[in-house]
Amino acid sequence: MNLVNGIEGGRIDPADRGLAYGDGVFRTLRLRNGKALLWPRQYAKLAADCFALDITCPGIAALEYDIEKITAVHTDGVVRITLTRGVAPRGYAIPGVANTTRIVGWSGEPPVRSDAHGIRARWCNLRLSRQPALAGIKHLNRLENVIARSEWNDSAIAEGLLLDSEGLVIGGTMSNLILMRAGELVTPALDACGVAGITRELIVERARCENMPVRIAPVATGDVRSADAVFLLNSVIGIRQIATLDDLNWKMHPVADQLRGWINYAENL
Amino acid sequence: MNLVNGIEGGRIDPADRGLAYGDGVFRTLRLRNGKALLWPRQYAKLAADCFALDITCPGIAALEYDIEKITAVHTDGVVRITLTRGVAPRGYAIPGVANTTRIVGWSGEPPVRSDAHGIRARWCNLRLSRQPALAGIKHLNRLENVIARSEWNDSAIAEGLLLDSEGLVIGGTMSNLILMRAGELVTPALDACGVAGITRELIVERARCENMPVRIAPVATGDVRSADAVFLLNSVIGIRQIATLDDLNWKMHPVADQLRGWINYAENL
Secondary structure (H helix, E strand, O other): OEEEOOEEOOOEOOOEHHHHHOOEEEEEEEEEOOEEOOHHHHHHHHHHHHHHHOOOOOOHHHHHHHHHHHHOOOOOEEEEEEEEOOEOOOOOOOOOOOOOEEEEEEEOOOOOOOOOOOEEEEEEEEEEOOOOOOOEOOEOOOHHHHHHHOOOOOOOEEEEEEEEOOOOEEEEOOOEEEEEEOOEEEEEOOOOOOEOOHHHHHHHHHHHHOOOOEEEEOOOHHHHHOOOEEEEEEOOOEEEEEEEEOOEEOOOOOHHHHHHHHHHHHHOO | OEEEOOEEOOOEOOOEHHHHHOOEEEEEEEEEOOEEOOHHHHHHHHHHHHHHHOOOOOOHHHHHHHHHHHHOOOOOEEEEEEEEOOEOOOOOOOOOOOOOEEEEEEEOOOOOOOOOOOEEEEEEEEEEOOOOOOOEOOEOOOHHHHHHHOOOOOOOEEEEEEEEOOOOEEEEOOOEEEEEEOOEEEEEOOOOOOEOOHHHHHHHHHHHHOOOOEEEEOOOHHHHHOOOEEEEEEOOOEEEEEEEEOOEEOOOOOHHHHHHHHHHHHHOO
16 A cells, blocks of 8 residues: 555656665654554654755654544554655756655565574675765665665574675664663664664663663674673664674673663553 | 657557556667777676676677667767566566567767866755665666756756765766776765776776776765765766865866777777
């Protein structure tokens, strides 16, 4: 089920800049019992990413109206919201007048993986390029993620970890990364590449409230190898601990349940 | 006028990966008197870019059939061909089965700028990120070009020049660059970023045939400043000499006509 500018079954103009140049942003969020989880935070990030690219963000009411049309049919699943700079004549120059294209699509629940024993992950060969002008933004230029995700086919491997061109650890192909290490939470700084997701943001904020040591900092592969626990997180999978990363193995760490508790609490506010 | 998979007025499925992730490639070419200029070379580059991303390239006949539908109506102008990995469920993983989406769109002639006195250009502030896995490919992830092109509004400035994150000169926002310097042609190596266009390729090949010294090499800003002539080129604008680049000025160089002659010859084969 897809809504384009509020119209069910709507289609996209081939001259849309989202298609022509990847000129837009998106979010993926969870529906549960008819509720879009962490919606105010999701909208805030959408608006911030639009602002960063100088795209006009639709008002929150328009998107809520779209989501209501979906929840009238599907109470659970995944919603992807895509906003593009809209239809314009050929050329990179941003048109003086452009109407943001709003796409809200539903898809079913992803396959559930048990949290009990953690997930398997691998290191990817692709190195993310460093582009401070786009870092952190969940924009539509995602070929690096596509290439990285194409490196493995083994369905037992849930995620691939990515380094940037300087060898710093950035996160997974579709997830952010948080380490528990030397008594503190550490998540990679995303000022040169990567997507700054809202689950990560929420964990960092809550840890600060709880006086749990937490740091946003460059992360080296050695930091991962010597971590007490490594977590991957996004709005769809929640928080997953890595049990196996190529030659490394970790036992389940009790902080996982604490972090999940923070997310559940925020989701149910 | 737009054809989507051969259908005039066709529209794009919102679940197309070209829109979702910029997962596709494109070309822009010139129509003149009902002929798609340099078509065999354009198709070869399209096929090569598809191959690099493991996208199935349509056969040349399908695209020629689309172009014929356009030239039946418009004998001159610009044609953009976009190929995407097609419609697929959510997720970065490349689907096992995907049907390439084929978009062929026409637009009118760009505004003609006189070649006689050269063009004005500027240096852009944005630095291109270095990603060897995507370098040279004309893919749909073009936000860097969009951001760079948004740095100026003065319509007297025809193009902006881009450096990469290491300070090497790569080219214009929508064009390749060739210098005439110390008796040889030099064009930036595009193994870390940039788009390797076919006009540049054609010039390099022909120069080699003619025993004119030509080199593909890293280019520093000092090389541009000390060049005898600086040319910008693409399939739509042809070959333009820069007359003014911020504080620098150049007189028109006689090699310009020679390079244009090579392109004209190839276009009329």
